[in-house]
Amino acid sequence: MLDSILSERNIINEPLDLVPRMKSQGYADKYLRGRREWLERKTGCRLTHVGAYSITGDEMRGNIENPIGAVQVPLGLAGPLRVNGNYADGLFYVPLATTEGALVRSYERGMVALTRAGGVTTRVYVDENRVSPVFLFDGVSEAYDFTQQLPEAFSEIRAHAESTTRHGKLLRLESQPIGRKVIVNFCYSTADAQGMNMIVKATEQACRWIVAHSRARSFYVFSGYSSEKRPSGSLLAGGKGKKVTAGALLSKETVRSHLHVTPSNLLDLWQHTVLGHLQANVIGYNGHYANGLAALFIACGQDVANIVNSAVGITNFEVDQNGDLYASVTLPSLSVATVGGGTGLGTSRECLEILGCAGSGHARKFAEIVAATLLAGELSMAAAIASGEFVMAHEAYGRNRPVA
Secondary structure (H helix, E strand, C coil): CHHHHHHCHHHHCCCHHHHHHHHCCCCCHHHHHHHHHHHHHHHCCCCCCCCCCCCCCHHHCCCCCCCCCCCCCCEEEEEEEEEEECCCEEEEEEEEECCCCCHHHHHHHHHHHHHHCCCEEEEEEEEEEEECCEEECCCHHHHHHHHHHHHHHHHHHHHHHHCCCCCCEEEEEEEEEECCEEEEEEEEECCCCCCHHHHHHHHHHHHHHHHHCCCCCEEECCCCCCCCCCCCHHHHHCCCEEEEEEEEEECHHHHHHHHCCCHHHHHHHHHHHHHHHHHHCCCCECCCHHHHHHHHHHHCCCCHHHHHHHCCCEEEEEECCCCCEEEEEEEEEECCCCCCCCCCCHHHHHHHHHCCCCCCCCHHHHHHHHHHHHHHHHHHHHHHHHHCCHHHHHHHHCCCCCCC
């Protein structure tokens, strides 16, 4: 981008003394300041807030190119949230970064109700990530033979893949033949990282070996099947991130006192809105997973684009024989990390520290907290709609007439 700008410097009449700073890809603060000064002169805007940040330019290296500063998003705190998980066990206060009024208040209401009910039980079933290259063959016969012989070469393929990484472990290969093409899912354990860059590198290394030792003519490292950063039906089966469930039993008294509805009201709403989801051909069913995911991802330095695949899931409301409510969420493809990416940057690390999830060994704990948080949001939103309070809450806490 900057090189193309510089090539037009005679047209835009930029002073030559800025050229070295603009052309450099340096991350020192002086380079960021130089870019801001250039942009301010070019556009006439003032970048006072963009230029006010606490992390250094050098800390941004590897996370962004052509940096000029940082953006600010309001950060709120919701809780307490009681989580009874295998990895997250205790009371948590959840940081949520958002500009949507009423969102933090809504999630907090759900959290309080869940905590008063005894907490949320959470479990992680699957923890892996995948890359899905496609191999090209001359005909159906060659493609078929490839799928039959692939398991015999697994050890060799795994060795080549894992030669590129200390943390990624190839778990298995899954063949998906389509005519004379074969898509192969390379399924990895990525420890506490989201790990997509890591496993793409590993997969490319393995694919080159496969082409050299098979009848495959060539390959593309991405086929589209992996559903990275896009929704698909295959995500409901899991295998793209962590498959996590969260559920809680809330007595009818707790539902009434904290959510202002009855369990039957919520079940009725669930049944009727399932019809709308079916008519819209939605993948899964949920009220607003993306709201909680976006707020948590921005606060905790996650790859925000992974909201798209992470938001595929199923919310379920049931009323038991005592008239109490059992509510659950199932997130089959939740992509979260506690190392790598933006997790170590400034406020992102601090927000993970609030949850006790910063650094290695905490990704599954974080996943359980995320699932419990989304359950709180589903309950509160459903209750607001069922009780007729939804619009009133946004009027009270949103930008229309925010209360003090």
